[in-house]
Amino acid sequence: MSRWITVEKRETPPLGTRLLIPLLALGGTFLLTSGLILWGHANPLRAYYYFLIAPLSSRFSLFEVLVSATPLILTGASVTFAFSGGYYNIGAEGQLYAGAIAAAGVGLLVGGLPVPLAILVLLVSGFLAGMAWAWLPAWLKVRWAVDEVVTTLLLNSVMAYIVSALLNGPWRDPESGWPQSPEIAASAHLPKLAARSRLNLGFLIAVLTLIVLWYVLNHTAFGLKLRAVGLGKSAARFAGIPVERTMFAAALISGGIAGIAGVCEVAGIQYHLIDALSAGYGYTGIIIATLGGLNAWGVGAAALFFGLIDTGAQTVSRVLGVPVYLGEVTQATMLLVTLAVLLLQHYRIRIGRR
Amino acid sequence: MKIIEMRGITKRFASLVANDHVDFDLERGEIHALLGENGAGKTTLMRILYGLYRPDEGEIRVEGRPVTIHAPKDAIALGIGMVTQHFALVPTLTVAENVVLGFNEGFRLDRQRIAEEVAEAARRFGLEIDPAVQVGHLSVGQRQRVEILKALYRHARVLILDEPTAVLTPQEVEALFATLRRLQHEGLSVIFITHKLAEVMAITDRVTVLRDGKAIATVRTASTNEEALARMMVGRESFGVRRETSARRGEPLLRMEGISAVDDRGLPALKRVSLTIHSGEILGIAGVGGNGQHELAEVLSGLRRPTEGRLLVEGRDMTGASPAELNAAGVGRIPEDRHEGIVGELSVADNMALETLPRFVKKGRLDRQAIIAHARRLIEQFQIKARPTDRAKTLSGGNMQKLLLARVLSRKPKVVIAPQPTRGLDIGATDYVRSQLLAQRERGAGVLLISEDLDEILALSDRIAVIYEGEIVGILPAQEADVERLGLMMAGAAREEVLP
Numbered sequence: 018m019s020r021w022i023t024v025e026k027r028e029t030p031p032l033g034t035r036l037l038i039p040l041l042a043l044g045g046t047f048l049l050t051s052g053l054i055l056w057g058h059a060n061p062l063r064a065y066y067y068f069l070i071a072p073l074s075s076r077f078s079l080f081e082v083l084v085s086a087t088p089l090i091l092t093g094a095s096v097t098f099a100f101s102g103g104y105y106n107i108g109a110e111g112q113l114y115a116g117a118i119a120a121a122g123v124g125l126l127v128g129g130l131p132v133p134l135a136i137l138v139l140l141v142s143g144f145l146a147g148m149a150w151a152w153l154p155a156w157l158k159v160r161w162a163v164d165e166v167v168t169t170l171l172l173n174s175v176m177a178y179i180v181s182a183l184l185n186g187p188w189r190d191p192e193s194g195w196p197q198s199p200e201i202a203a204s205a206h207l208p209k210l211a212a213r214s215r216l217n218l219g220f221l222i223a224v225l226t227l228i229v230l231w232y233v234l235n236h237t238a239f240g241l242k243l244r245a246v247g248l249g250k251s252a253a254r255f256a257g258i259p260v261e262r263t264m265f266a267a268a269l270i271s272g273g274i275a276g277i278a279g280v281c282e283v284a285g286i287q288y289h290l291i292d293a294l295s296a297g298y299g300y301t302g303i304i305i306a307t308l309g310g311l312n313a314w315g316v317g318a319a320a321l322f323f324g325l326i327d328t329g330a331q332t333v334s335r336v337l338g339v340p341v342y343l344g345e346v347t348q349a350t351m352l353l354v355t356l357a358v359l360l361l362q363h364y365r366i367r368i369g370r371r
Numbered sequence: 372m373k374i375i376e377m378r379g380i381t382k383r384f385a386s387l388v389a390n391d392h393v394d395f396d397l398e399r400g401e402i403h404a405l406l407g408e409n410g411a412g413k414t415t416l417m418r419i420l421y422g423l424y425r426p427d428e429g430e431i432r433v434e435g436r437p438v439t440i441h442a443p444k445d446a447i448a449l450g451i452g453m454v455t456q457h458f459a460l461v462p463t464l465t466v467a468e469n470v471v472l473g474f475n476e477g478f479r480l481d482r483q484r485i486a487e488e489v490a491e492a493a494r495r496f497g498l499e500i501d502p503a504v505q506v507g508h509l510s511v512g513q514r515q516r517v518e519i520l521k522a523l524y525r526h527a528r529v530l531i532l533d534e535p536t537a538v539l540t541p542q543e544v545e546a547l548f549a550t551l552r553r554l555q556h557e558g559l560s561v562i563f564i565t566h567k568l569a570e571v572m573a574i575t576d577r578v579t580v581l582r583d584g585k586a587i588a589t590v591r592t593a594s595t596n597e598e599a600l601a602r603m604m605v606g607r608e609s610f611g612v613r614r615e616t617s618a619r620r621g622e623p624l625l626r627m628e629g630i631s632a633v634d635d636r637g638l639p640a641l642k643r644v645s646l647t648i649h650s651g652e653i654l655g656i657a658g659v660g661g662n663g664q665h666e667l668a669e670v671l672s673g674l675r676r677p678t679e680g681r682l683l684v685e686g687r688d689m690t691g692a693s694p695a696e697l698n699a700a701g702v703g704r705i706p707e708d709r710h711e712g713i714v715g716e717l718s719v720a721d722n723m724a725l726e727t728l729p730r731f732v733k734k735g736r737l738d739r740q741a742i743i744a745h746a747r748r749l750i751e752q753f754q755i756k757a758r759p760t761d762r763a764k765t766l767s768g769g770n771m772q773k774l775l776l777a778r779v780l781s782r783k784p785k786v787v788i789a790p791q792p793t794r795g796l797d798i799g800a801t802d803y804v805r806s807q808l809l810a811q812r813e814r815g816a817g818v819l820l821i822s823e824d825l826d827e828i829l830a831l832s833d834r835i836a837v838i839y840e841g842e843i844v845g846i847l848p849a850q851e852a853d854v855e856r857l858g859l860m861m862a863g864a865a866r867e868e869v870l871p
């Protein structure tokens with residue numbers, strides 16, 4: 018008789034296992050990335066200290082974590098909204114820029130308004146711009162069943178060209194010649210939440226968005242309809258839920274939230290529209306939504322964690338001389354490991370005799 | 372010689388004991404029925420034998436040898452094949468490709484050779500089927516044949532059939548039985564799950580009865596009868612609900628005027644159908660399966676657009692209305708395919724609330740408490756074996772059907788569209804559903820009962836319309852209908868004056 022290791026499927030993973038998932042994912046990510054760090058002639062433990070602990074140890078860097086997390090919370094929320102309704106919006110990146118363009122443009126005009134009103138106008142116009150950019154693929158999807166993954170993805174590139182055309186054409190800075198739009202009116206700047214830091218109202222807007230997301234998905238009829246559509250289209254249709262309309266609404270709201278992310282970057286951080294406004298936040302949002310299990314709190318936690326790694330990556334590369342890309346590699350590894358662990362929780366490993 | 376022995380099999384799902392120390396054995400070359408109410412644990416026991424679930428306790432022996440079955444591939448290697456309640460075929464592949472999929476296909480896909488091999492196997496097992504045709508184009512009965520062929524092609528010596536007849540027309544059932552008898556002579560052993568006692572008497576050698584997860588008894592079919600089996604299953608003998616009063620037919624509720632529709636392939640499925648459902652009556656639609664019943668139900672629930680004609684609900688033109696609009700107008704439909712009507716990942720309570728969400732909204736907020744309370748009430752009233760918070764996909768087949776029924780009837784619709792409402796239900800539940808349909812009629816609703824079961828049609832309907840090749844070939848008052856007359860009409864051999 019020999020020993021066997023067998024893997025078998027189980028239906029419902031025990032609660033303990035589910036709580037272990039983040040820890041297992043973290044451990045797995047650490048092991049995998051350690052190899053890379055060693056290869057870069059650095060000490061993995063020190064690297065992880067700078068990654069995970071150091072950013073939390075000073076007030077300034079702690080706020081920086083929140084600043085990095087802000088757009089991720091918003092794009093994560095945007096993607097969660099769409100994915101919950103079974104609409105696979107890959108276009109948060111483009112919708113973010115749509116919102117950013119609106120903020121940069123409207124921001125020039127609101128100089129005479131009181132601050133709260135100016136900000137409100139910016140937020141609304143950013144939301145509408147994001148929605149508008151999401152409209153075409155959503156319409157194509159519900160009217161002609163055109164695959165939204167393809168269309169939303171392609172529109173991201175189109176948006177990149179539009180931004181580039183704007184910045185190299187009408188909005189090019191007349192004095193410096195930089196491809197950046199004129200600075201928006203001071204009344205439209207999102208107020209700082211703390212002195213000598215970049216932390217601004219945008220973070221609170223992101224948190225508020227998460228709360229709204231949670232409430233809508235879990236405590237409204239619309240949210241339940243949305244999830245029903247996402248989890249079983251034909252059954253939802255059967256129950257009399259207007260599937261197309263629900264999906265369409267989810268797509269538009271998702272675009273709007275991504276637009277808000279653009280507004281927060283322009284009005285909270287840059288005060289201009291620039292080419293590199295987003296470091297792929299729209300795409301990272303997909304990862305965040307997936308890691309967060311399409312749950313508002315999960316999205317919040319994942320976004321904060323990614324913000325932490327982003328901030329930490331700067332320090333790690335400065336102190337240890339490893340490339341900044343390590344941060345991105347770590348995030349990507351994290352995603353893969355977490356997905357693997359999520360899959361594995363449905364299996365049980367037995368060691369025994371046959 | 373026992374080919375399969377299961378000893379002391381126990382399977383728990385959290386606090387629920389689906390199988391409780393079950394003993395079961397199967398002789399070589401016998402057809403053995405597994406009988407029990409909805410949720411008794413039949414499917415669970417078979418899923419354990421096929422390696423889809425892992426027993427918490429107990430032992431399985433195949434030909435006397437203890438075995439561990441971790442996955443279907445282990446079961447297949449031991450010569451066990453299973454045809455589930457829901458088929459596992461890829462509709463866009465051909466019959467031959469489906470049969471070999473995941474088995475013996477080699478590296479290169481040699482379509483020619485595969486087709487020949489499968490055709491040869493089909494001939495050998497006497498399962499008439501064209502291996503080159505796409506599975507998506509087959510009828511349910513033919514798909515089932517493909518599933519059986521698939522199992523036999525994998526050298527199955529034991530075939531598990533989970534409610535194979537639930538989806539078949541009477542003719543197809545006859546064909547299946549003939550096939551099974553022939554295969555039995557060649558040494559195949561069959562485990563046969565059904566709710567129809569007549570089928571048990573007709574084809575099986577022995578019967579094992581499960582009740583609440585326990586094996587109550589195993590008896591020789593020859594030494595028992597339907598009443599005794601019913602008593603073992605649920606503890607009472609007499610079954611059968613019939614309409615007793617005659618209809619107090621009221622005003623017309625739903626009227627179809629010259630409605631035509633095409634099927635999924637674009638072929639005509641309904642041809643100028645005109646029917647009227649009145650308040651306080653049950654209108655039965657009799658017909659051999661596949662003659663347009665499916666499309667008829669879909670048109671009436673807004674899932675399929677008619678190509679011509681009008682649909683009137685209480686005099687209002689609702690041609691082409693959406694399911695939501697028809698719902699709102701008081702037309703309730705019990706789905707034909709329960710998987711089509713249930714969102715498996717949502718809870719039982721959420722599924723029950725899905726059609727009437729506005730009722731559960733208080734100040735813009737979903738009232739969870741009310742949703743749960745509503746579910747409790749329906750579970751109690753319809754005797755569903757489930758808790759409100761269970762995910763709907765964990766329910767047994769019959770209980771899913773009850774859930775959907777409860778959801779529709781709790782809304783007190785004016786018109787009830789009931790296609791195959793008792794498919795997959797145990798005898799107790801079947802009676803319950805039939806009495807519920809009669810109760811709907813008493814309360815003044817109009818019921819459209821679509822069924823392939825003539826006994827059911829005759830027991831409940833006030834008027835009976837016969838559908839043949841998408842046409843209504845006659846409408847009879849129940850008093851004038853009998854099996855022969857309906858049978859002739861269903862076969863397209865006779866027409867009756869179509870009464871308005």
Ligand SMILES: Nc1ncnc2c1ncn2[C@@H]1O[C@H](COP(=O)(O)OP(=O)(O)OP(=O)(O)O)[C@@H](O)[C@H]1O
Nearest residue numbers: 384389409410411412413414415765766767768769
């Ligand atoms: N994966 C699961 N998780 C939780 N409970 C389950 C699961 N599968 C089955 N059950 C429960 O186990 C019990 C037995 O279910 P099973 O499907 O075996 O019944 P059945 O006898 O086949 O009924 P039916 O005649 O309705 O098909 C049911 O109460 C069901 O809800």
Ligand SMILES: [Mg+2]
Nearest residue numbers: 413414767768
């Ligand atoms: Mg079953």
